[in-house]
Amino acid sequence: MDDLSIKNGSVWTGTRHERADVAVKDGTIVAVGLEPRPAAAVYDAAGRFVNPGFIDPHVHFDLDLGRLRSADDFRSGSIAAAFGGVTTFVDFLAPTDDEHDLERAYHARLEEAEDAVVDYRFHATIKNPKGDPEAYVRKMLSLGMTTLKLFTTYSDSGRRTSDDQIERLLDLSERYGFTILAHIEDDSMITMKDSYGPKDLPRSRPAAGETAEALKLAGFVEKHGGTLYMVHLSSGATLDALRDRYPHLLNRKFFIESCPHYFAFTADALSRPDGFLYTMSPALRTAAERDRLAEGFSDVYAIGTDHCPFSRAEKEHDRLRDIPMGIGGVEHAYAVLSARFGDAVIPKMTEHPALINGLADRKGRIAVGCDADLAIVRPVRERIVSDHSRGCTVWTGTDVTARIEATILRGAFAVRDGRFLGTKGNYVGRKPMI
Ligand SMILES: [Zn+2]
Known part of the structure; x- marks a missing residue:
């Protein structure tokens, strides 16, 4: 069984968004498509865009x-x-x-x-x-x-x-x-x-x-x-x-x-x-x-x-x-x-x-074998009201048309519904080139 299924969203294919589900197991994308698969958890992304992280x-x-x-x-x-x-x-x-x-x-x-x-x-x-x-x-x-x-x-x-x-x-x-x-x-x-x-x-x-x-x-x-x-x-x-x-x-x-x-x-x-x-x-x-x-x-x-x-x-x-x-x-x-x-x-x-940056084998795409890094976006007309940086910001008050509703890092929710849920980042190294 998969760990997580992102269902009903419009998924970025590399050139456009297409209706598909994204299946995740062990932090990796294991399927992208419409075939039903059992999953321990489901995230309903209906009306949302599912972009690569x-x-x-x-x-x-x-x-x-x-x-x-x-x-x-x-x-x-x-x-x-x-x-x-x-x-x-x-x-x-x-x-x-x-x-x-x-x-x-x-x-x-x-x-x-x-x-x-x-x-x-x-x-x-x-x-x-x-x-x-x-x-x-x-x-x-x-x-x-x-x-x-x-x-x-x-x-x-x-x-x-x-x-x-x-x-x-x-x-x-x-x-x-x-x-x-x-x-x-x-x-x-x-x-x-x-x-x-x-x-x-x-x-x-x-x-x-x-x-x-x-x-x-x-x-x-x-x-x-x-x-x-x-x-x-x-x-x-x-x-x-x-x-x-x-x-x-x-x-x-x-x-x-x-x-x-x-x-x-x-x-x-x-x-x-x-x-x-x-x-x-x-x-x-x-x-x-x-x-x-x-x-x-x-x-x-x-x-x-x-x-x-x-x-x-x-x-x-x-x-x-x-x-x-x-x-x-x-x-x-x-x-x-x-x-x-x-x-x-x-x-x-x-x-x-x-x-x-030498990341293309694992990052930047929604494809089988890539890390399950996803940005789930809700289309919405609104103004930026918050900023989580510790520095002062010039961005609040800016009109935008998208809100990040969830951020998924290697299959785990980093942010969901406006809350940070406590993920841990990894250094993404490369094997020595020489
Ligand atoms: Zn710089």
Whole structure:
């Protein structure tokens, strides 16, 4: 007998919703169809959409910024994720530049993440190693990590990877088959003055800096090969420029991630009295930029939230340089984006991030043999009224058309009818790649 049957729902097939039941045993999907099967428990999903559990490939729980830490630890952040139908997230290791520090960072992060309530894995994060980065890459692969984050900016905190090292890493990506994640902003175009307030953020970090850096990195991919994933793309102009110059590489060799806030808000929010709440890096853009990004939504490969909230007191400063960058979003990405883009958002939050992050054998699809990770969605017109993150939120009051009614992690209810039911997340590792 099966452990659980999700009956009468409209089940996501990968391209559309179809009427089917989903049978679960030992945490795994064992059947999808209309043939009756006995089950110990039944969940009636009539009138509901049954989606694969969402994968958020970009969160910062328990992020150490020296004088501050992001507001959510792994437990509170992953509970918020579960309320948003997210059953797997990918967080980051602390930035390192040699293989020994990388291994230490990996074990330290595993310990920090132990309290997560949904499944997770990590991106390695590289600074700017002095010599050949091959030993670093080989260590990463031996630890079962397949994604490596780098920054083209933040030279002031020593996190910027130089162009020649990025080119070397792309050679290594081509050779070993891992994926490079890049924060794309031209470091030389970023300015910061004491006089800058929240409304100056787009001037401090201009869209043109993102476009220039994205084109440069796409050019590196054309020259060296490798696989590149551009995180948190903020500007429609950047997307248009990439599509115009590199249509043969777009979403084949380099991939685009964007975030819910770049579709929901514009830089106008930064001029409000509470504009400090809308500060993140890269910055919010003009309405015209935002609309161009939305028009290009089909070319956005994956949605990550870049979830990195702080408390209101930590954000509330007049001077831009005193405000920690980042907002929350892990709980509301699906509701916010599906209201705007419908089902087109589903692959970008399931199958695509699964493929990028080496999770596709078990996560991101409703298919026999996959983990029984499901987000059961009730179509409803309502306004977001609650947020389970510990940070302050900008999302309450947003109109949405979907509510997560239940989140199922490997066959167990993480969230049901507005209550968290106490699941335990697992680290989803890979066998060493070398
Ligand atoms: Zn981030």
